[in-house]
Amino acid sequence: DQQVKQNSPSLSVQEGRISILNCDYTNSMFDYFLWYKKYPAEGPTFLISISSIKDKNEDGRFTVFLNKSAKHLSLHIVPSQPGDSAVYFCAASDPRTGTASKLTFGTGTRLQVTL
Amino acid sequence: AAGVIQSPRHLIKEKRETATLKCYPIPRHDTVYWYQQGPGQDPQFLISFYEKMQSDKGSIPDRFSAQQFSDYHSELNMSSLELGDSALYFCASSSKKLRLAGTNEQFFGPGTRLTVL
Numbered sequence: 001d002q003q004v005k006q007n008s009p010s011l012s013v014q015e016g017r018i019s020i021l022n023c024d025y026t027n028s029m030f031d032y033f034l035w036y037k038k039y040p041a042e043g044p045t046f047l048i049s050i051s052s053i054k055d056k057n058e059d060g061r062f063t064v065f066l067n068k069s070a071k072h073l074s075l076h077i078v079p080s081q082p083g084d085s086a087v088y089f090c091a092a093s094d095p096r097t098g099t100a101s102k103l104t105f106g107t108g109t110r111l112q113v114t115l
Numbered sequence: 116a117a118g119v120i121q122s123p124r125h126l127i128k129e130k131r132e133t134a135t136l137k138c139y140p141i142p143r144h145d146t147v148y149w150y151q152q153g154p155g156q157d158p159q160f161l162i163s164f165y166e167k168m169q170s171d172k173g174s175i176p177d178r179f180s181a182q183q184f185s186d187y188h189s190e191l192n193m194s195s196l197e198l199g200d201s202a203l204y205f206c207a208s209s210s211k212k213l214r215l216a217g218t219n220e221q222f223f224g225p226g227t228r229l230t231v232l
Contacts, residue, residue: 032219043119043205043223044158051217089157093219100146100170100209101219105157 003027004092006106013113019077021109023090026071030092034103035064035075038087047088048075080113087111117142119224121206127230128196136191136227140208146170147189148221149181152203164189165211196231203228 005024013019021035031052036044050057050064050073057064063076077084090106120139128134140147146165150158160173164183175181178196183189193200207221 034220036223041226041228043121043207043225046220046222049218049220100148100163100165101214102148102160102163102171102173103150103158103207103219103221104160107157 002107003030004090004104004106006088006090006109008109009107010110010112013080013111015082015113015115016079019075019080019084019111019113021075021077021088021090021111023073023075023106024071025073025092027092027094027104028071029094030104031095032093032101033064033066033073034091034093035062036089036091036105037084038089038108044089077111080111082113082115085111085113119206119208119222121204121224121227123227124225125228125230127232129232130196130198132196132231134193134196134229136193136204136206136229138189138191138206138208138224140187140189140206141222144208144210144222145187146209146211147183147187148207148209149175149189149191150205150207150223152205152226154202158205161191193229198231201229201231 034049035047038044087108091103093101148163149161152158161175163170167183181191203226207223
């Protein structure tokens with residue numbers, strides 16, 4: 001049962017343009033959402049997060065939007081750079097899962113930023 | 116800044132052998148998580164510890180056990196290894212202080228690639 005879904009396994013964007021990565025979830029108890037970036041043979045690197053009490057969070061070139069009613073979030077990268085090429089994972093946490101809330105990950109989207 | 120340290124980075128074992136993976140969290144982090152990522156899959160939660168006590172348990176086989184020690188490092192012990200255990204094993208750390216501040220960022224180590232032959 002995939003509670004966090006990233007329906008686009010891959011995305012190709014030209015350098016300088018906007019990259020939009022999407023994520024849908026089914027568990028309405030998720031209250032915190034994160035985006036991680038992962039290069040091959042490395043661990044996921046935290047990018048940006050958003051609490052369910054907000055609908056937008058911005059950090060430099062990265063903005064995350066949350067639509068709770070649609071159970072949908074998206075990551076916008078503007079402008080996209082070749083170094084952004086990586087696999088991006090959406091993750092969510094449910095506060096009911098104990099003192100140390102585990103993360104439930106999406107299946108990932110491979111972003112390729114072309115010159 | 117210090118990051119999460121995992122050792123070894125690579126491990127090759129035969130079927131039915133045992134393996135021990137180690138994780139050293141970011142200093143002053145009191146919470147450790149273990150995740151398993153199979154080829155082409157998303158990371159799957161295995162188990163977590165807060166202040167040396169098990170906090171949550173995911174899809175961790177009975178052949179695996181883990182613990183967190185007084186210095187907050189954690190070890191994942193895997194016995195009777197099977198071919199299907201071949202995967203990347205990530206450790207992540209966080210702190211209760213961060214969670215009380217309303218965030219749940221988990222910081223990941225570089226992973227241990229386990230290959231079972």
